Amino acid sequence: MTTSANDSLLARAIARPETEEKVARRILDAALDQFTTFGLRRSSMDDVARRAGVSRVTVYRRFQTKDGLVEACLLREGSRFFQKLDTAVAALPTMEERVVEGFVVALRYTRAHPLFGGLLRLEPEVVLPYLTVQGGPSLEATCDYLTAHLRRAQQVEGRGDSDPRPVAELMVRVAVSFLLNPSSCIEMEDEDQARAFARRYLAPLLDA
């Protein structure tokens, strides 16, 4: 093969994933707009295709079902949420403080987010399955995120090397529970009280 043929292959190999990624991103952007404006129930794959300016075949090729598209949206908004969390807690010196502040920020962010808290208020019966009985993927992604943080902190803070995943899962489950059902004997409207709750009941799990 000539050098220029090689170059061309390389260029195509580089170019193709970028384009694919761009299309996928455009579809996800359109889906997020569509879902948060009209709700999940009244949104079809056609609506999303139209809004993204692509054919419905293009949408279906990437996201076989509406469920798949919703899950992809949830996962992408999840990543953005993790970035927000990282930024919010980055300057805090201990894992304990990051857990406490992370809990407060997580509740604030997800309650205010148009896809999480927004749709939960708009059409709970449609959104709830994604966060509960079908919530495996989101739960797993969130646990992966927190587990990685806890593992790094174990090393840095010399907290022993027991598997941090169960603790991560437990913390995530408690936060999700407060998102799904805010009515509580524990005052959580006030962020100082949410902070006190996390300090007293969640932070000690780090040493469980």
Place this chain on the structure above:
Amino acid sequence: MTTSANDSLLARAIARPETEEKVARRILDAALDQFTTFGLRRSSMDDVARRAGVSRVTVYRRFQTKDGLVEACLLREGSRFFQKLDTAVAALPTMEERVVEGFVVALRYTRAHPLFGGLLRLEPEVVLPYLTVQGGPSLEATCDYLTAHLRRAQQVEGRGDSDPRPVAELMVRVAVSFLLNPSSCIEMEDEDQARAFARRYLAPLLDA
């Protein structure tokens, strides 16, 4: 008033609540049958009235809406669940052991129960709101139950007198979370593992 008039009033006063209670019980029995056989969505107040052998007016007088009837069913099944729990843990000597065993029994019982686990599998989108965004009453009833137990144990076991309600709520939320979303990195299918989980992560909350 003559003695016999007094007697008659007394008899009516005693008889009336019994009758009222009997009718309410018959309606709730019918509702439970109806809901667990056909699901909530396909069940009307008329179906329940027919099954109970009472008029729809009688049903509406006691339970203004279908939502109200569903909630009353949930609360009654909740009471039965508390009785089961009490029986299951009564012989255990410490609150710690009762929390551990109670958690295992709670998961087993609710997952197998036709109204809780059954409808959650049959029509999750209909049942989920009652256990989450509209789950205030069930959560509160369950917290009341566990709080009372924790308070008695505080006295008996000399655990200090801090308000046990937040700990109760936290335990209930974790158990509900595992009912709603069983997919987990924590092996919970196996009851010994559920027990180990409760011993390691929930029991220590008693001293938090």
